[in-house]
Amino acid sequence: MPWYAVYTRSRFEDRVYAGLGQRSVEAFLPKIEVWSRRKDRRKKIIIPMFSGYLFVDFPEYTTERKLNVLTTPGVVKMLGRPDSYEPIQVPNAQIDAIKRLIASDVEIQPCLYPKEGERARITDGPFRGIEGVVVRADYRRHLFVVSIDLLQRSVAINLEEFQIEKA
Numbered sequence: 657m658p659w660y661a662v663y664t665r666s667r668f669e670d671r672v673y674a675g676l677g678q679r680s681v682e683a684f685l686p687k688i689e690v691w692s693r694r695k696d697r698r699k700k701i702i703i704p705m706f707s708g709y710l711f712v713d714f715p716e717y718t719t720e721r722k723l724n725v726l727t728t729p730g731v732v733k734m735l736g737r738p739d740s741y742e743p744i745q746v747p748n749a750q751i752d753a754i755k756r757l758i759a760s761d762v763e764i765q766p767c768l769y770p771k772e773g774e775r776a777r778i779t780d781g782p783f784r785g786i787e788g789v790v791v792r793a794d795y796r797r798h799l800f801v802v803s804i805d806l807l808q809r810s811v812a813i814n815l816e817e818f819q820i821e822k823a
Contacts, residue, residue, distance in 0.1 A: 659684070659711045659746040660725075661735040668730035669704045675728040681721070682713040686754050688764045694818065705754070705764070709735075711746060769793065769800070775823035776802055778815065787823050 662683075664672045669685055676683040686705040691698050704710070712734075714721050722743070725731060734743035757764065770776040770790045777787050788804035791812055800815045 657713050657715050657748070658717065659713050659748065659751050660717075660743045661746055662710050662712055662725060663732045663735060664708055664710065665730045665732060666708060669708065669710055672728055672730040673710055675730065676710075676712060676725065679724055679728060681725060681728075684711040684713070684751065684755075686711075686758050688758065690764075705758070711751060769795065770820065770822045776800070776820050777823045778802065778819060779821050780819040781815070783813065790820075 662672065673683050673685040687702050688705045689700050689702050692701045712725055722734065725734065736743040770793070772790050772793050774790055775787055776790050778784055783804065786804055788802040790800055791803045792801040794800070800820050801812050802815055802820065803812050
């Protein structure tokens with residue numbers, strides 16, 4: 657049975673998943689458990705593996721089924737080719753691999769951090785809103801060194817993962 661990727665509004669994955677269930681559409685929302693790190697504490701939270709996406713399964717693809725999915729509140733579109741209105745099928749092997757990965761006890765971490773040499777924006781602290789270049793990244797300790805040009809001088813500062821994002 658072919659699977660299709662559905663793009664949702666930001667942070668609407670659970671609502672779309674529930675809405676598709678009410679419409680009797682088989683959906684798959686892979687979730688992972690990650691550490692949430694705030695200023696004062698750390699705790700485990702469950703988040704979607706692919707932020708903004710979930711998968712639907714159609715035994716037989718029809719326009720009515722596609723419209724049933726697209727009219728679900730929170731759905732933006734089904735992923736497809738830009739030159740066509742037909743969505744692209746996600747191979748069953750990839751869906752099975754994602755299901756096996758989630759079922760295993762392997763720690764999965766989404767990697768949205770900038771790499772060394774990439775531009776990054778500081779999102780927290782006294783340098784909030786300033787952009788710089790990542791000089792060094794220690795993913796295990798969740799620390800980054802970002803070089804910022806201030807008054808034609810380069811200043812390197814250490815940042816934690818919650819203080820930085822890709823620019």
